Amino acid sequence: xxxxxxxxxxxxxxxxxxxxxxxxxxxxxxxxxxxxxxxxxxxxxxxxxxxxxxxxxxxxxxxxxxxxxxxxxxxxxxxxxxxxxxxxxxxxxxxxxxxxxxxxxxxxxxxxxxxxxxxxxxxxxxxxxxxxxxxxxxxxxxxxxxxxxxxxxxxxxxxxxxxxxxxxxxxxxxxxxxxxxxxxxxxxxxxxxx
Amino acid sequence: xxxxxxxxxxxxxxxxxxxxxxxxxxxxxxxxxxxxxxxxxxxxxxxxxxxxxxxxxxxxxxxxxxxxxxxxxxxxxxxxxxxxxxxxxxxxxxxxxxxxxxxxxxxxxxxxxxxxxxxxxxxxxxxxxxxxxxxxxxxxxxxxxxxxxxxxxxxxxxxxxxxxxxxxxxxxxxxxxxxxxxxxxxxxxxxxxx
Amino acid sequence: xxxxxxxxxxxxxxxxxxxxxxxxxxxxxxxxxxxxxxxxxxxxxxxxxxxxxxxxxxxxxxxxxxxxxxxxxxxxxxxxxxxxxxxxxxxxxxxxxxxxxxxxxxxxxxxxxxxxxxxxxxxxxxxxxxxxxxxxxxxxxxxxxxxxxxxxxxxxxxxxxxxxxxxxxxxxxxxxxxxxxxxxxxxxxxxxxx
Amino acid sequence: xxxxxxxxxxxxxxxxxxxxxxxxxxxxxxxxxxxxxxxxxxxxxxxxxxxxxxxxxxxxxxxxxxxxxxxxxxxxxxxxxxxxxxxxxxxxxxxxxxxxxxxxxxxxxxxxxxxxxxxxxxxxxxxxxxxxxxxxxxxxxxxxxxxxxxxxxxxxxxxxxxxxxxxxxxxxxxxxxxxxxxxxxxxxxxxxxx
DNA sequence: GATGAATGAGATTTCATTCAT
DNA sequence: CATGAATGAAATCTCATTCAT
Numbered sequence: 001x002x003x004x005x006x007x008x009x010x011x012x013x014x015x016x017x018x019x020x021x022x023x024x025x026x027x028x029x030x031x032x033x034x035x036x037x038x039x040x041x042x043x044x045x046x047x048x049x050x051x052x053x054x055x056x057x058x059x060x061x062x063x064x065x066x067x068x069x070x071x072x073x074x075x076x077x078x079x080x081x082x083x084x085x086x087x088x089x090x091x092x093x094x095x096x097x098x099x100x101x102x103x104x105x106x107x108x109x110x111x112x113x114x115x116x117x118x119x120x121x122x123x124x125x126x127x128x129x130x131x132x133x134x135x136x137x138x139x140x141x142x143x144x145x146x147x148x149x150x151x152x153x154x155x156x157x158x159x160x161x162x163x164x165x166x167x168x169x170x171x172x173x174x175x176x177x178x179x180x181x182x183x184x185x186x187x188x189x190x191x192x193x194x
Numbered sequence: 195x196x197x198x199x200x201x202x203x204x205x206x207x208x209x210x211x212x213x214x215x216x217x218x219x220x221x222x223x224x225x226x227x228x229x230x231x232x233x234x235x236x237x238x239x240x241x242x243x244x245x246x247x248x249x250x251x252x253x254x255x256x257x258x259x260x261x262x263x264x265x266x267x268x269x270x271x272x273x274x275x276x277x278x279x280x281x282x283x284x285x286x287x288x289x290x291x292x293x294x295x296x297x298x299x300x301x302x303x304x305x306x307x308x309x310x311x312x313x314x315x316x317x318x319x320x321x322x323x324x325x326x327x328x329x330x331x332x333x334x335x336x337x338x339x340x341x342x343x344x345x346x347x348x349x350x351x352x353x354x355x356x357x358x359x360x361x362x363x364x365x366x367x368x369x370x371x372x373x374x375x376x377x378x379x380x381x382x383x384x385x386x387x388x
Numbered sequence: 389x390x391x392x393x394x395x396x397x398x399x400x401x402x403x404x405x406x407x408x409x410x411x412x413x414x415x416x417x418x419x420x421x422x423x424x425x426x427x428x429x430x431x432x433x434x435x436x437x438x439x440x441x442x443x444x445x446x447x448x449x450x451x452x453x454x455x456x457x458x459x460x461x462x463x464x465x466x467x468x469x470x471x472x473x474x475x476x477x478x479x480x481x482x483x484x485x486x487x488x489x490x491x492x493x494x495x496x497x498x499x500x501x502x503x504x505x506x507x508x509x510x511x512x513x514x515x516x517x518x519x520x521x522x523x524x525x526x527x528x529x530x531x532x533x534x535x536x537x538x539x540x541x542x543x544x545x546x547x548x549x550x551x552x553x554x555x556x557x558x559x560x561x562x563x564x565x566x567x568x569x570x571x572x573x574x575x576x577x578x579x580x581x582x
Numbered sequence: 583x584x585x586x587x588x589x590x591x592x593x594x595x596x597x598x599x600x601x602x603x604x605x606x607x608x609x610x611x612x613x614x615x616x617x618x619x620x621x622x623x624x625x626x627x628x629x630x631x632x633x634x635x636x637x638x639x640x641x642x643x644x645x646x647x648x649x650x651x652x653x654x655x656x657x658x659x660x661x662x663x664x665x666x667x668x669x670x671x672x673x674x675x676x677x678x679x680x681x682x683x684x685x686x687x688x689x690x691x692x693x694x695x696x697x698x699x700x701x702x703x704x705x706x707x708x709x710x711x712x713x714x715x716x717x718x719x720x721x722x723x724x725x726x727x728x729x730x731x732x733x734x735x736x737x738x739x740x741x742x743x744x745x746x747x748x749x750x751x752x753x754x755x756x757x758x759x760x761x762x763x764x765x766x767x768x769x770x771x772x773x774x775x776x
Numbered sequence: 777g778a779t780g781a782a783t784g785a786g787a788t789t790t791c792a793t794t795c796a797t
Numbered sequence: 798c799a800t801g802a803a804t805g806a807a808a809t810c811t812c813a814t815t816c817a818t
Contacts, residue, residue: 011777015777031224031226032225033225033227034225034228036811036812036813037812037813038813046779047779047780048814049778049780049781049815049816050777050778050779052813052815053778057813058812058814127371130371130372131371134372156375160366160372160377161377163366163372164362164377164382165358165362167361167365168358168361168362168363168365171361171362172357172358177320177324178324178325178354181350181354183354183355188358197797197799197800198797201797202797205802206801206802230786230788231787231788240802240803241805242788242789242804243789243790243791243804243806244802244803246789246790247802247803251788251789252787252788252789400798418613418615419613420613420616421612421613421616422613422615422616424791425791425792425793434799434800435801436791436792436793437794437795437800437801438800440793441798441799445793446791446792446793515759518759518760519759519760522760544763545763548754548760548765549765551754552747552750552751553746555749555750555753556746556749556750556753557746559749560745560746560749565712565713566712566713567709569738571742571743571746576743578773579773585778585818586818590781593781594780597781619810620809628781629782629783629784630783630808630809630810631783631784631785631811631812632781632782632783634809634810634811635780635782638810639809639810640809640810778818779817779818780816781818782814782816783812783813783816784814785812785813786811786812786813787810788810789807789808789809789810790808790809791804791808792804792805792807793805793806794802794803794805795801795803795804796800796801797800797801
């Protein structure tokens, strides 16, 4: 019995994540307001009504997606920071496309979309999380500097600069406007090397 | 009888542009679904119904805004290209915030938001216009190379790289996530200098 | 000066008729409510606004069209009744397609449409005009009976019966549903011959 | 889980028919533009919004009503054709007012009103269905001829002639213009008797 | 949990009508 | 007269959300 309860809770959590991931992708592609509950439901393969078994409202789903995305990103960042590999490799890997790359695009979009139309509170929380993430990033940068892989300068400022590059690279890559003209992320951030 | 056909046509065109410009700002920040026709109408100072005197639908308005924005950007670019001033100054000025900067952000947003859900035809047209614009940009780059202001390399590739930077800078600036950490565009593209 | 006034009045009257005729045709084809002022204006080759120089409202235009149509039909009927030609020929000619046939189709449609959604007053007036017209028709029938061209019976009832045939024939002809299966009106009303 | 798919499908179909039948009556009397979705919804006893759960647009609803009406008429005709009773009785019953009579009037109206402004495709389909129905009718006529109840002649042509009469009779009856002057359908088609 | 039906609130769109030129 | 612009009122349509099954 207890087993079933646990199993149910697990299944529920899995479905919640499933929904959030689909929602995140859609929010990323079409903007926070450009997505209908039904779009998300369809992507997941369930009905709109069923979404409400997992999230109390669209607003709530949106918030959870934002927070969750940031959390996931933050965790990945932390893990990356603590993991093995040289700082430079870490920085490169963050921007290099792979199966997880989409998440960053999403974050990106959310950033953008956030500039308007979102509860102050959430926006504030989002901002402070972002800054925390930036600090983790800056620690990688600092370590890179120590190892002579990164140019000198305020690590936080350099981390922000790195974000500019990451952003530009991701948007450029995902819009895919100029066919034939591609970049490797490591070239984009090459100017950070000494 | 008392009508002046030319004047009418001009007034109409002016009002269309007026609406498009207001719509652009709003679409840029909130996306198609995040903007009500009434929002646009209010921004212009007319009635919702009157918007339909100029555009057949919200969807159509968006399309026209996209094309129009690109056109305006292209013209500005062309004018800049032909104008006086050093190539480097031209490149810097394009990214430096001023009353027109928003337009570029918009272009950006539209690019992104609409990578999905855009009529193939328009997307194709958009792409080809974008490439034309890129060519103009590359001519500025080439001139810069001739004058020793820009590093060597394929001008088109460098122009694309410039777009990456411009994009990153614009998004970073407009999201305004990390208060206190700002950049000047000329620093962002400094790596293009010899 | 007086000349000009007259001429103006005449021109005005002509334009009014022009509008009414176009309106009648459209009302006939699409129903009383299926026509927008702009449809009528377009058919005439003027603007919607200009229609209001001739008719105070759509409602008013509709009324005038109805009354006018009936009037025209009544006059034609009267003239036919008083004209030369045998009664049978007269009855045949009324239903036989020619450049004026459309009017009858219109009348027809109006009849139908009238069954709903029209001011009581107008409907009443329309009905009484219709009955007057029926009486004129019945006088032709009666004359036909005197001349041995029409079967015996109450002329009014026979006239009504004639209307049934005329209606059926006109609708059948104008819908043009069964290609290849056509009728001549005189065959439709052949049963009225002795 | 607690859902019964078959039952759901059936209920849906029933509700769709319910809406279509109510819509048909209204469209018949007032045409597409003369009927608001809310009128239909009210007649059915549901909300306007709910109508869109079953039909994608008012236009679409009209189309479906047209097709459906024809289908229903065709089925009734077929059943009548195969049923017991003499051919003559069958022909008479089709035109004799009863709870279903309105449907035919509707068909009529739609025919007329839509001769204009109807998608070519639908119009074509409508025509071919109409001809099929006419053939069924002609089989009744032919049987009537065999039994000596109908005059000689091409059954199809006679069936078409019957339609003229039916049309005229229905329109005449439903407009109700000449009070006191009524007909029985069997008298209208008496000329088809030998 | 999952679904289809149903809804209220709100956004888009239409249209008869007015008005300044 | 004639027109294009503008509008208010109303209709169409969308969508997040609830509910019975």
